Amino acid sequence: MSPTPTLPADVRRALEKIFPGDAAVFTPEEMFVYGADASRRHALPSAVVRPENLEQVRALLALAQDKRLPVLPRGRGTNTVGDCTPVSGGVVVSAARLNRIKDIDADDFVAVVEPGVVTADLQAEAAGKRLFYAPDPASVKFSTVGGNVATCAGGMRAVKYGVTRDHVLGLTAVLPGGEVVHCGRRTHKNVVGLDLVRLFCGSEGTLGVITELTVKLLPLPAATATLALAFADVDAALSAAGDVFRAGILPVALEFMAREAMAAVAAISPVPWPETAGAALLIRLDGSPEAVAADLALLEAATKPAGPVWSRRAATPQDEEAVWEPRRLLNPASFKAAPDKISDDVTVPRGKLRAAAVGIRTVADELSLKILLFGHVGDGNLHVNIMHDAANADERARAQAARERILSLALSLGGTLSGEHGVGLSKLPFLDRQLSPIERGLMARIKAAFDPYGIMNPGKAY
Amino acid sequence: MSTELTPVHCLHGQGRRPTCILCGRCLPVCPLFTATGREELSPRAKFFLAKAVGEGRAELSAKAAEMLATACLSCGRCEDACPLGLCGPDLVAEIRAAHPGFAGMLWKLWVERAGLAWPLAMTLGKLLPGNIPIAAVSRAKGALAALGAGKAPAPWLFPKTFDTRQAGKKAVIFAGCVAEHANPRWKAEAARLLEGLGVEVLPDPGFTCCGCTLGHAGAPQAQAAMQQQNIEAWRRAGRPLMVVFCATCRCGLRAYARKDLGLAMDELGPWRENLVSLAELLGDTTFEIGQAAPPAVRYHRPCHGAGGNQDLSLLRRIMGERLVFRENETPCCGFGGLTKLTHPDLSEAVAKNALAIYAPKPGEQIVTGCSGCVTQLRAAAPDGVGVGHWLETIG
Ligand SMILES: Cc1cc2nc3c(=O)[nH]c(=O)nc-3n(C[C@H](O)[C@H](O)[C@H](O)COP(=O)(O)OP(=O)(O)OC[C@H]3O[C@@H](n4cnc5c(N)ncnc54)[C@H](O)[C@@H]3O)c2cc1C
Ligand code: SF4
Ligand code: SF4
Numbered sequence: 001m002s003p004t005p006t007l008p009a010d011v012r013r014a015l016e017k018i019f020p021g022d023a024a025v026f027t028p029e030e031m032f033v034y035g036a037d038a039s040r041r042h043a044l045p046s047a048v049v050r051p052e053n054l055e056q057v058r059a060l061l062a063l064a065q066d067k068r069l070p071v072l073p074r075g076r077g078t079n080t081v082g083d084c085t086p087v088s089g090g091v092v093v094s095a096a097r098l099n100r101i102k103d104i105d106a107d108d109f110v111a112v113v114e115p116g117v118v119t120a121d122l123q124a125e126a127a128g129k130r131l132f133y134a135p136d137p138a139s140v141k142f143s144t145v146g147g148n149v150a151t152c153a154g155g156m157r158a159v160k161y162g163v164t165r166d167h168v169l170g171l172t173a174v175l176p177g178g179e180v181v182h183c184g185r186r187t188h189k190n191v192v193g194l195d196l197v198r199l200f201c202g203s204e205g206t207l208g209v210i211t212e213l214t215v216k217l218l219p220l221p222a223a224t225a226t227l228a229l230a231f232a233d234v235d236a237a238l239s240a241a242g243d244v245f246r247a248g249i250l251p252v253a254l255e256f257m258a259r260e261a262m263a264a265v266a267a268i269s270p271v272p273w274p275e276t277a278g279a280a281l282l283i284r285l286d287g288s289p290e291a292v293a294a295d296l297a298l299l300e301a302a303t304k305p306a307g308p309v310w311s312r313r314a315a316t317p318q319d320e321e322a323v324w325e326p327r328r329l330l331n332p333a334s335f336k337a338a339p340d341k342i343s344d345d346v347t348v349p350r351g352k353l354r355a356a357a358v359g360i361r362t363v364a365d366e367l368s369l370k371i372l373l374f375g376h377v378g379d380g381n382l383h384v385n386i387m388h389d390a391a392n393a394d395e396r397a398r399a400q401a402a403r404e405r406i407l408s409l410a411l412s413l414g415g416t417l418s419g420e421h422g423v424g425l426s427k428l429p430f431l432d433r434q435l436s437p438i439e440r441g442l443m444a445r446i447k448a449a450f451d452p453y454g455i456m457n458p459g460k461a462y
Numbered sequence: 463m464s465t466e467l468t469p470v471h472c473l474h475g476q477g478r479r480p481t482c483i484l485c486g487r488c489l490p491v492c493p494l495f496t497a498t499g500r501e502e503l504s505p506r507a508k509f510f511l512a513k514a515v516g517e518g519r520a521e522l523s524a525k526a527a528e529m530l531a532t533a534c535l536s537c538g539r540c541e542d543a544c545p546l547g548l549c550g551p552d553l554v555a556e557i558r559a560a561h562p563g564f565a566g567m568l569w570k571l572w573v574e575r576a577g578l579a580w581p582l583a584m585t586l587g588k589l590l591p592g593n594i595p596i597a598a599v600s601r602a603k604g605a606l607a608a609l610g611a612g613k614a615p616a617p618w619l620f621p622k623t624f625d626t627r628q629a630g631k632k633a634v635i636f637a638g639c640v641a642e643h644a645n646p647r648w649k650a651e652a653a654r655l656l657e658g659l660g661v662e663v664l665p666d667p668g669f670t671c672c673g674c675t676l677g678h679a680g681a682p683q684a685q686a687a688m689q690q691q692n693i694e695a696w697r698r699a700g701r702p703l704m705v706v707f708c709a710t711c712r713c714g715l716r717a718y719a720r721k722d723l724g725l726a727m728d729e730l731g732p733w734r735e736n737l738v739s740l741a742e743l744l745g746d747t748t749f750e751i752g753q754a755a756p757p758a759v760r761y762h763r764p765c766h767g768a769g770g771n772q773d774l775s776l777l778r779r780i781m782g783e784r785l786v787f788r789e790n791e792t793p794c795c796g797f798g799g800l801t802k803l804t805h806p807d808l809s810e811a812v813a814k815n816a817l818a819i820y821a822p823k824p825g826e827q828i829v830t831g832c833s834g835c836v837t838q839l840r841a842a843a844p845d846g847v848g849v850g851h852w853l854e855t856i857g
Contacts (some may be wrong), residue, residue: 036484099499
């Protein structure tokens with residue numbers, strides 16, 4: 001086992017005092033998994049703690065600042081960019097025991113939760129009161145609200161409802177040194193002072209440890225329906241996607257898959273679309289049953305001109321389940337399509353999607369690589385999986401080259417390196433392509449205001 | 463959720479394992495993780511550490527071996543959730559099988575703390591060296607008897623008319639370790655019901671444990687021997703119906719048909735078809751509701767209920783509105799695997815978590831269709847709450 005970063009005996013004793021019993025862990029075997037996340041990078045932490053209350057977090061951050069000990073907040077370690085890898089050792093703070101839903105208020109339309117609550121649990125509890133917590137990353141059933149906020153997770157519903165940051169009203173966080181800050185309010189509007197809540201959204205654990213969140217709830221939409229369409233090629237599908245908005249329809253979800261992605265799913269499960277299809281769209285609507293029925297008819301008319309080769313309407317939960325299942329299988333299917341993959345989630349202005357797709361196709365052809373292309377095209381967000389066999393040096397080099405070219409392509413179209421997964425470690429080397437030294441300097445100064453000694457998740461994000 | 467086609471977590475060591483992608487889907491389903499918040503006990507942690515050990519990047523220290531080989535409830539929920547079908551119990555069984563010292567350690571543990579897990583230990587005793595100390599057996603038996611008596615529900619369902627569609631068929635009862643050793647009344651009750659159905663109950667042809675536990679215990683050879691003994695017994699009895707009333711046994715027995723255990727091609731079909739649950743056989747049998755009926759009964763779905771909610775449909779029909787079952791509230795009881803022996807504290811934490819979710823009021827009952835779950839939930843339930851196999855509600 002790679003040696004555990006050493007922890008001075010007095011620090012260990014102090015941690016044991018704040019976190020008695022099994023609330024602190026120090027053996028390499030027990031800490032092993034806490035050094036990894038879905039990026040599949042790994043480094044051992046020096047200690048793992050599991051706070052149950054604010055007081056413990058406060059005491060920890062006072063100690064950590066005093067001893068200059070790195071601190072890494074951890075939800076469920078499902079981020080894909082290495083945000084939870086303790087590259088310089090330090091204490092992992094697991095939110096697994098900070099998992100209470102404290103309040104769901106049907107009059108104020110807010111929920112108050114601890115950061116370790118699994119997002120789907122919050123949604124289910126809210127739905128019981130006919131309330132709706134809108135953000136829904138594909139990892140909604142196994143990632144936490146705290147992790148979602150700290151990465152500003154997106155998801156399929158973002159096209160209509162926005163991303164996680166659009167639903168966070170307030171939060172409590174502990175800063176290095178142990179100071180407790182309460183940012184935002186329980187109100188749906190608030191313009192007093194700088195927006196510190198938004199600063200925490202997408203901060204990737206670099207500013208402080210969030211201990212409580214107040215999030216916005218909406219009335220639960222009464223009905224949903226989906227139109228699934230297949231087209232001969234990518235361009236036809238993306239032009240249909242544009243037609244949806246031009247027809248005045250704002251769908252809840254507008255998902256896209258290109259041929260290679262569809263084939264990957266077809267390899268592990270039966271699929272409903274014809275074999276000849278070169279691209280697919282899944283378009284979901286929500287609202288009152290009457291509005292959904294009317295919009296569904298509009299949607300069918302709006303997507304006709306692009307010439308779908310196959311279509312299916314799904315207006316019952318079972319039918320919807322059936323058309324969405326292939327989309328859900330895409331992630332596991334991608335792991336079976338080749339031994340290794342490089343994943344990026346570049347995002348471009350909506351109007352540049354077709355150009356981006358053509359550019360990515362060209363990269364795949366020129367470098368003879370299989371690239372799975374799919375994504376939340378309603379947001380201009382493209383998931384690009386560059387499939388390869390890393391054991392083959394030439395293929396690995398081509399995959400790296402493809403990645404570089406695709407990131408540059410996205411930027412040249414006015415897009416961004418990441419739409420939802422964040423920077424972490426994996427996009428850090430490319431950051432200067434998108435941010436100028438002036439902006440990075442400003443970010444460093446903002447971080448220093450929260451974290452003067454740089455102990456919060458060091459070496460990540462910006 | 464499991465379907466009839468997916469109860470595969472009793473198929474240890476078949477084929478190469480894919481690599482864990484660290485996605486985290488298995489965390490919220492793992493009862494050990496949800497009850498404790500200890501991520502090191504999660505399936506992801508086990509697969510990740512085991513892989514590093516396999517590649518020489520981590521040492522298989524005593525601590526690592528213990529974590530990997532002793533803390534798992536064999537509930538199979540990770541396998542159902544994992545996009546790659548990774549199965550915690552398979553991994554645990556492999557590691558146990560690779561550690562010759564493991565059986566000896568279990569033996570010692572059993573003698574020290576058998577307690578509630580003694581029926582399981584009886585089974586294990588068969589593969590372990592030495593004789594079973596009488597003192598340990600009687601101590602364990604005593605513990606179980608004392609515990610069980612108070613909380614078993616008094617019968618409140620009485621057969622009115624029997625469904626006789628199966629009349630004239632021959633059947634053997636596969637009661638399983640817990641019923642054989644600890645709750646003989648269940649088997650007697652099952653025999654009585656079968657008689658009512660007009661099914662001819664043949665004498666026990668010499669069945670032994672289904673072998674599930676031995677597989678989990680990392681004793682694949684002993685497991686295979688037991689499986690073969692059961693197949694032989696069934697053949698000797700003339701391949702009759704095999705009636706089970708424990709979900710875990712049914713799951714274990716079903717898996718025989720997927721492994722090469724010497725069942726001939728033309729036996730595979732009859733093995734699967736003749737393996738029937740008692741609930742299924744009861745068909746449209748009707749029951750009268752007696753005085754002792756509780757206001758509410760919670761159905762606890764066993765993790766090994768894979769393939770058929772025959773129990774649930776029967777109970778819904780005969781218990782009516784009283785029966786409460788919520789698809790989103792199906793905690794594991796914490797009995798499974800060897801955790802009861804190796805980590806009684808973890809097993810208890812999981813049971814406590816299950817009862818916190820059910821939150822039964824005094825006078826209410828919890829029924830299930832797995833012997834292990836009954837044993838476990840009975841021990842953890844508060845006073846005044848009856849816990850039993852649904853067979854015990856029938857008089
Ligand atoms: C199969 C799969 C599908 C996914 N789908 C999507 C998707 O559709 N959209 C999307 O945006 N992402 C997606 N992701 C990525 C990932 O799920 C998200 O980034 C998620 O928000 C991470 O949540 P987590 O609880 O796992 O946080 P972690 O991965 O544990 O942590 C993420 C970051 O948040 C910080 N953090 C966590 N808790 C706190 C806290 N209490 N205080 C301060 N900082 C904290 C951590 O330090 C870290 O920097 C997916 C991942 C997988 C594996
Ligand atoms: S079988 Fe159950 S207890 Fe064991 S690792 Fe899988 S989910 Fe956890
Ligand atoms: S669900 Fe499977 S692949 Fe994902 S973390 Fe768990 S074991 Fe690994």
